[in-house]
Amino acid sequence: MHTSEHREQFIVPIGPQHPALKEPGHFEFTVDGETVTAASARLGYAHRGIEKACEQRTWVQNLYLFERVCGICSHIHATCYAAAVEKLAGVEAPPRAQAIREVVAELERIHSHLLWLGVAAHEAGFDTLFMYTWRDRETVMDLLEVITGNRVNYSANILGGVKNDITPEQSAEVLKGLDFLEKRIQHYLHVVQNDEFFLQRTRGIGVTTKEMAERLGIVGPTARASGVARDVRVDSPYIAYPQFPVNMMVEESGDLEARTVIRIKELTESCRVIRQILENMPEGEIETKMPRRIKEGEVLMRVEAPRGELWYFVKSNGGEKPERVHVRTPTIPNMASVVALAVGHQLADIPMILAGIDPCFSCQDRAVIVNYAKGGHDHWTWEDLRRYGIEYYRKQRRV
Amino acid sequence: MNNINGLIALLLFPSGLFIMAGGLAYQWIDRKLVAQLQNRIGPRWFQPFADVVKLLVKEEVIPEGANPWLFQAMPILALASALTAVLYVPMFGLRAAYSFPGDLIVTVYLMSVLTISIALAGTNTLTRFSLVGATRALTQLFCYEAPFLLALLGPAIAAGSWQIGEIAAYAGKNWWMIITQPVGFFIAMVGLMGKLELPPFDAPEAETEIVAGALTEYSGRGYALFRLAQGVELIVGLTLISLFYLGGISNPLFFIVKTLCLLFILAALQALLTRLRIDQTVGLWWRFIAVLGLLQFLAIAIFATWRWIG
Numbered sequence: 269m270h271t272s273e274h275r276e277q278f279i280v281p282i283g284p285q286h287p288a289l290k291e292p293g294h295f296e297f298t299v300d301g302e303t304v305t306a307a308s309a310r311l312g313y314a315h316r317g318i319e320k321a322c323e324q325r326t327w328v329q330n331l332y333l334f335e336r337v338c339g340i341c342s343h344i345h346a347t348c349y350a351a352a353v354e355k356l357a358g359v360e361a362p363p364r365a366q367a368i369r370e371v372v373a374e375l376e377r378i379h380s381h382l383l384w385l386g387v388a389a390h391e392a393g394f395d396t397l398f399m400y401t402w403r404d405r406e407t408v409m410d411l412l413e414v415i416t417g418n419r420v421n422y423s424a425n426i427l428g429g430v431k432n433d434i435t436p437e438q439s440a441e442v443l444k445g446l447d448f449l450e451k452r453i454q455h456y457l458h459v460v461q462n463d464e465f466f467l468q469r470t471r472g473i474g475v476t477t478k479e480m481a482e483r484l485g486i487v488g489p490t491a492r493a494s495g496v497a498r499d500v501r502v503d504s505p506y507i508a509y510p511q512f513p514v515n516m517m518v519e520e521s522g523d524l525e526a527r528t529v530i531r532i533k534e535l536t537e538s539c540r541v542i543r544q545i546l547e548n549m550p551e552g553e554i555e556t557k558m559p560r561r562i563k564e565g566e567v568l569m570r571v572e573a574p575r576g577e578l579w580y581f582v583k584s585n586g587g588e589k590p591e592r593v594h595v596r597t598p599t600i601p602n603m604a605s606v607v608a609l610a611v612g613h614q615l616a617d618i619p620m621i622l623a624g625i626d627p628c629f630s631c632q633d634r635a636v637i638v639n640y641a642k643g644g645h646d647h648w649t650w651e652d653l654r655r656y657g658i659e660y661y662r663k664q665r666r667v
Numbered sequence: 668m669n670n671i672n673g674l675i676a677l678l679l680f681p682s683g684l685f686i687m688a689g690g691l692a693y694q695w696i697d698r699k700l701v702a703q704l705q706n707r708i709g710p711r712w713f714q715p716f717a718d719v720v721k722l723l724v725k726e727e728v729i730p731e732g733a734n735p736w737l738f739q740a741m742p743i744l745a746l747a748s749a750l751t752a753v754l755y756v757p758m759f760g761l762r763a764a765y766s767f768p769g770d771l772i773v774t775v776y777l778m779s780v781l782t783i784s785i786a787l788a789g790t791n792t793l794t795r796f797s798l799v800g801a802t803r804a805l806t807q808l809f810c811y812e813a814p815f816l817l818a819l820l821g822p823a824i825a826a827g828s829w830q831i832g833e834i835a836a837y838a839g840k841n842w843w844m845i846i847t848q849p850v851g852f853f854i855a856m857v858g859l860m861g862k863l864e865l866p867p868f869d870a871p872e873a874e875t876e877i878v879a880g881a882l883t884e885y886s887g888r889g890y891a892l893f894r895l896a897q898g899v900e901l902i903v904g905l906t907l908i909s910l911f912y913l914g915g916i917s918n919p920l921f922f923i924v925k926t927l928c929l930l931f932i933l934a935a936l937q938a939l940l941t942r943l944r945i946d947q948t949v950g951l952w953w954r955f956i957a958v959l960g961l962l963q964f965l966a967i968a969i970f971a972t973w974r975w976i977g
Contacts, residue, residue, distance in 0.1 A: 280799065
């Protein structure tokens with residue numbers, strides 16, 4: 269007699285629309301009871317064609333386009349692009365402008381990490397921490413408004429410098445805000461390290477070993493929580509980081525607790541460096557003249573976004589518009605860790621593991637054509653893309 | 668005449684409209700307290716009423732693959748059993764509408780029907796979130812049910828009766844049992860949180876994992892009825908605890924003060940604690956709370972026997 273054990277697969281779909289996801293993505297977790305036995309991810313729901321769109325715009329216009337790659341870390345995208353274009357043009361922004369860029373970048377990091385802490389607490393079901401961190405995040409958003417005039421897309425950069433100077437009054441206001449934030453940050457560090465119920469959901473969950481982090485190429489705080497000393501601000505300092513260096517924070521355990529703790533410790537470090545810059549602000553101009561046309565050439569610029577290493581590849585053909593810009597956001601390398609970690613964990617841990625990398629879905633979505641042989645294309649024009657899009661949706665809707 | 672009294676008890680007071688409105692009011696107080704503790708403003712006083720009215724007029728979508736009869740019967744069963752439980756409990760400082768020896772056990776089991784109907788409603792649909800939610804709801808039921816019952820049996824043994832009215836009368840004449848049986852009070856409170864699926868025991872409806880758990884497919888009328896049943900159950904639970912542990916029936920004013928104090932404790936716990944995973948919930952109940960409950964139960968039993976012999 270022959271019997272075959274056939275167990276029906278029970279798949280829990282997460283997304284594209286799901287309360288755990290703030291942006292569209294699709295994950296399928298095969299579960300056995302509550303334990304996840306297989307996981308898969310499908311991305312690309314928020315592809316916006318930003319790289320293609322930038323080829324139609326001038327160098328200056330693109331600055332505003334790239335600010336909108338990410339709503340949370342808009343400044344770092346603009347900084348990376350501006351720094352890359354400046355490098356390509358052989359122009360150097362004045363030291364005061366670089367320092368202001370660093371101040372805004374670090375304030376943005378505080379804003380981003382506080383936002384993440386709230387989201388992570390919400391995923392774990394600790395809504396009180398969520399509400400409190402987001403309340404305090406208002407302070408840092410107000411500080412950004414004081415400096416740049418905007419709470420979200422700050423628009424602090426221009427090519428060759430920054431738009432607004434920081435006056436002594438603004439500086440005093442920022443320092444006052446930092447006093448409050450530093451107190452709160454210390455409190456949150458205490459909470460995430462001592463709240464027994466929260467620790468039950470973070471300690472020893474989603475452990476990424478150093479070996480695993482290096483193999484998957486994980487970047488940013490997620491990697492630093494696993495003992496990988498990798499921080500672009502330290503490894504290859506850009507803008508004002510050579511003058512005002514930050515200390516790299518590294519945790520060894522690699523679990524969700526370490527990821528929480530490291531982000532909060534980075535907040536203290538950000539506060540410290542902002543204070544240092546504001547107290548020793550270099551004097552001088554805040555912008556230099558940029559040429560309209562950028563010299564032919566290509567450049568790769570790396571910066572440390574709040575989520576990890578972000579790089580821009582910029583290629584110019586000597587015209588008023590870039591020939592090609594490629595953006596790689598930190599979520600792409602980190603996403604591999606979600607699928608790798610999910611297997612063997614409880615279903616209840618999945619939202620935390622997913623949020624643990626601080627994913628930013630619409631920032632990361634890029635179209636890549638892998639199969640050259642089939643289509644014969646190696647360069648897609650607007651017209652090709654448009655036709656492809658229309659045909660794709662026609663096929664989907666079977667019309 | 669007797670029939671009219673019965674109808675009034677069933678439809679107006681204490682069961683029926685009155686308790687449904689009361690349940691919604693208590694739900695609002697709970698939401699408002701949690702919101703204030705979380706540094707939020709919270710809903711306006713009529714929000715739960717408005718929600719229910721809105722849900723009642725909405726179309727009810729019966730999903731494909733679900734048994735339509737069962738789908739519609741479950742919310743009615745849940746609300747009906749919660750309302751029936753009200754009849755045997757002395758509400759708002761007044762005597763119970765009906766009473767018989769052993770009504771405590773009936774009430775406790777009528778309260779469990781809510782969880783069972785939620786779980787059945789979840790397994791009735793094909794949605795995977797509902798199925799996971801229903802499994803979790805049932806798993807949790809097996810955790811808190813026994814300790815919660817033990818926590819209510821403590822006062823019953825002390826009073827030497829299984830009748831809610833008699834236990835309440837005993838509680839009114841003696842020391843408040845929160846002092847003589849603090850462990851039981853603690854377990855009853857935590858058990859009520861488990862019953863109502865309040866944080867940290869909200870794994871069955873953990874929105875970041877399984878959307879709305881077992882009730883994911885419920886949209887209109889059915890969802891409104893479940894919400895009403897939860898409100899009624901909140902009041903019944905708070906009433907039982909205040910009757911047994913906070914000095915009996917007393918009068919309407921003290922009743923409201925006592926239950927609001929209990930509600931404040933519930934709200935504070937909800938705001939303070941992080942959601943537990945379902946395995947952690949099981950661990951907490953059986954490794955810790957159930958053992959505590961048994962120990963206290965043993966102590967009470969020995970004490971009662973000793974007094975009975977003496």
